[in-house]
Structures are given as structure tokens and as C-alpha cells.
Amino acid sequence: MTNLTVRAATPDDAAAICMLVRELAEANGEETSATPEFVSQYLCTPACAALAAEADGRVIGFLSYYIHPNLYHAGPTALIEELVVSGDMRGAGVGERLVVAAIEAAKRAGCQEISVSTMYKNERAQRFYRRLGFRDDALLLEIHFDRADEGGPVREDGSSSTVNQGEDSA
DSSP states (O other): OOSOEEEEOOGGGHHHHHHHHHHHHHHTTOOOOOOHHHHHHHHTSTTEEEEEEEETTEEEEEEEEEEEEETTTTEEEEEEEEEEEOGGGTTSSHHHHHHHHHHHHHHHTTOSOEEEOOOTTOHHHHHHHHHTTOOOOOOOOOOOTTSTTOSSOBOTTSOBOOOOTTSOOO
16 A cells, blocks of 8 residues: 555544444444544543554544553553554555554653553454564453443452452552
């Protein structure tokens, strides 16, 4: 693809990015509550950023990331949050261009590392990121507060409980 450009996403891209986020959610069999207004707010939040891949005036992909200080590394680190390429453009190198641009942006920002997570069953994405130099280094564990089957530690009887602030830390 010769006319592909990768640039910083702006609030003007919010509607296109929102559509891509919805496409990602649908591909995962889920829904998203993302709106163009929320995307615009995200893009205006300090430390949050996104890159847009554009071809022929159309946003065909995006990558969101944020940079934050990290005590262990005694400096900033970056985390890629979402990478989405429009279904009709997958396999054309768009995702790779976005990730390479994010890596370069993290380096320019003085980051000590850049990380990404993907669903553990998404072997295709894992192969993609490994091909670009990412390595297995950590395990990301999550609790989703908006899901009825999650919400805190599980008791011996299988029910959820709220987090006990007095328990040992990890």
C-alpha cells in the first residue's frame, strides 16, 4: 500500500476510531460503550495517545497507547492498549506500520520499555507481536467490574467477595 500514512490521531478522527473499536468488540463477540465523545476525550487526555493509519482520506486503522512513569524502571514506560485494522485492510501491513510507529514514539518519549497484551487465545496476534520483537515477559491479570461473573476474589464456596484490604499483598 503506497498511499498509507501513519500520524497522530486527533479528535477529528473520533468517529472513525469509534467505528474501529466497535469492529474490534464485534470480532471478540462483545459490545463496547465507546462513543465518539469518549474517544475524543481520550485523545485529549495527557499521557494517552493514538496513531491513525489513513489511506485515501479514510482512517483504516489505529493504535492507542499511553505513557506513564514506572517505579521499577525509574522512568516512563508505554503500554499499547488497542490495535485495530479495518477488516478489509488486514494483511496489508497496516498493523505493522502502526506498531513500529508506536515503538518509535515510545523511544522518542524516553520510555524504558513498551508492552502490549492480547487475549491469551489470540495466537495470531501473539505471533504478530513476537515477529515485531515483543517477548513473553509478564502475565496481565484482570478483574472486569462490569461483568456479572467477576468483581473480586472468589470465596471457597465459589461466590465473589470484595477485596479485603488487610490481606497479604502480592
